[in-house]
Amino acid sequence: MIPVLDIHKKEICRIDKLATGGKNDALTAKTHGEKILEHCTTAEYVPELLPQGVRQDLKTLNVLQPDGPSFKVSDESLVEWQKWRFRVSFNPREGAVIHDVHYDGRSVAYRLSVSEMTVPYADARPPFQRKQAFDFGDGGAGNCANNLSLGCDCLGVIKYFDAVIVDDDGKGKVHPNVICLHEQDEGIGWKHTNWRTGRAVVTRSRVLVVQFIITLANYEYVFAYKFDQSGGIDIETRATGIVSCVNIDPGKTSNYGNVVNPGVLAQNHQHIFAFRIDPAIDGHSNTVITEESHAVPMNPKTNPRGNYYEVRKTPVEKAAWADAEPRLNRVFKIVNENIKNPISGNSVGYKLVPPATQLLLADPASVQAQRAQFAQHHVWVTKYKDDELFAGGRFTMQSRKEVDGVADAVARGDNTRDTDVVVWSVFGLTHNPRVEDWPVMPCEIHQVHLRPTDFFTANPSIDVPPSSNKASVEVPKSCCQPAQGKL
């Protein structure tokens, strides 16, 4: 039952009864009787309520940093770590934002943020066409940020940042521990064994993680900006929490989702994210270059043996959208055309590898699609404009269409060559729920990668000291194993 309220008159207009039918029922059929919960069962996730309790065989794993962290934080916002330097801020809409990113004194980005996310649902029955969250524009990621606790959301030595937000009465309020900062080991960074000498050199990859977590009613999202020692930046999302669901009659199945517990229909939906990347590659005058790798038919002149492929580069001259195209290995290079790499002669730059994921499926004429123009292409290139921060527009709550989002920004037709550009990276997950997503879904992880391409004059992590961790321990080999050389 959904009461529909006229907020001005303070009157209930009507009460919508939700359909609970299955595959063979009509679209608008209200098939349920009075006892619609009788076939449902409980589904607990809180440890003390689990019928079998928690598993007992997981041993402790600690991350210890006996000499403290490798990072330094000043002014509660300036972070310095492994040649990186940037500032962290926090606001009610975007959550954690990264500013003025430099590596080894050179500018890389002016501002990195999570701009918007929309979650449209695909159940054709009314009123489910209305189920479409804009988590950043409607709820405010900063408003919904978790207050993080030591030992729960990260391991090791952790720096927490507080924020000040406005409470319901309009007063300032400290929102404690909304961002955490810590280092992680990410496996092997680079390795080479010289086969002539047998000498192996191996480094481990250490990354610095700026993380915040939001709860939007049922769902959780973990966002992380990850900086590595090779000059790379990953922006990561993890989707977790509880899938949104509705009641379904006993024994029925549905074209609109999956039955994940008796009586529980988890509806099919998408999550489409937009990251805003405001680059500053050695300054603000930047250009986006589309680079593709094309097959070339065998021919005597340029490809006599058929093994050649052609790398094509095309600058984005005017504000535009583009889609991922893995068949062409399409990557987007953000370069400074005024500064050439002294080794290769190419413009210094960073590349964005757009995740090739499904875009918005709703019909272009639908309200869902009209509200989320941004969700219909993978990459948008715009010219910087003050306050233009939100891919889906500033006002998304109960909107009918996207206003002043990236589509409008592109429509201005600004020049984007050798100027202050902004790149918006859109990707998503089509989430047709599994039974395994119930009652709380395991994290589904997606990342956007930014990588230096001819920005540096060599691998910037070549000076990371080789790994020889003294604290690691070997499990003894069993007695029955042949001893080395004794076979």
Place this chain on the structure above:
Amino acid sequence: MIPVLDIHKKEICRIDKLATGGKNDALTAKTHGEKILEHCTTAEYVPELLPQGVRQDLKTLNVLQPDGPSFKVSDESLVEWQKWRFRVSFNPREGAVIHDVHYDGRSVAYRLSVSEMTVPYADARPPFQRKQAFDFGDGGAGNCANNLSLGCDCLGVIKYFDAVIVDDDGKGKVHPNVICLHEQDEGIGWKHTNWRTGRAVVTRSRVLVVQFIITLANYEYVFAYKFDQSGGIDIETRATGIVSCVNIDPGKTSNYGNVVNPGVLAQNHQHIFAFRIDPAIDGHSNTVITEESHAVPMNPKTNPRGNYYEVRKTPVEKAAWADAEPRLNRVFKIVNENIKNPISGNSVGYKLVPPATQLLLADPASVQAQRAQFAQHHVWVTKYKDDELFAGGRFTMQSRKEVDGVADAVARGDNTRDTDVVVWSVFGLTHNPRVEDWPVMPCEIHQVHLRPTDFFTANPSIDVPPSSNKASVEVPKSCCQPAQGKL
């Protein structure tokens, strides 16, 4: 200079002089003079040879497991961990292989292996069309496996496995520490905060990693099978080591690659991998189902508001190939049609999410393409046949075409419905080198994901105990920060 030898006659046929020209030189031009190395400079990566030494500001990060590992190894091959149970073996061609994978007593897979990898180069000048490694078929991943050292290639409590290989004289030889097994923390596993009560439950994701590392002359590859607590399996590759390069004249640039150091042209190339997945979803009679999510035009009958999308499932009836199609969110479900999930009514299964990466670019008529049929599609579904393990065929060394690889297996046209099927997952990276890949490239990471889909009756990691790590430490907030509630 490349001497070409007649191995039977033991005679040198000719000596090929390599071209060293650039963009405006003819294909076969040998433009270099006598002193082709004079403009080259050294490029060191061994720490004691680095001109500036190693960076000094990286603090120690230790992984400690005071109660020991959570895994148990018996017979030097049977691994049990967090409801998973499988065996590990090692052979000269494939390296580490995983067998008889079970979760909570239920069968998931019969055999998981890395089957082949080819690395074709795109330099159109002779004799570079010959540059095409088949790292597994030519060199043998097991033969080339590194002997791993404590504290270098993993952190924490590590179990190493030895293998026995045949040496150059045909004698058995112990190849020590060729596989390592350890646990890793992988960040948040699942989380939910009940907004009514404020109660947050958060678990950390622990994964078990079976890793081996190979050195093929210049390149390194790190392979890992990763098992998580939610029933997921990731198969991961990290490409690192030294890019293959040739000499280039001073001041020139090339269409065939990038100049990464003076005189050093790193040629454009691809790495295309094939993983072999021999599933056993609750037994050996399995079916592969292609599942796609399709947009549906708005229409009064089935999609009145335009928000609906249709999920289409198509079983693979006969041996076939298929490609990734992220526009349709195409996933491949490996199911057992004889066993239904009691909650959803769907066949129990696991899904393969094929990475949407560029396939082989060489002209289909080229020797490169003829030798690597497997590299031309993302997914191959075949019926199990004894000894059919190698995607590119058994004999790849100096082959002219692929024989008895996946293309031939598919050509048999076997029935693949409800029988013993094998799924081959192909993905690659088009590697147009960056200056940052020199002298040793930072790891480039790719993963193939296998995830349960209606295999279990709930999230299998719901019983993982919540995280409250006692060893984590907070960095104190600075004195100038407003104290909580005191603003």
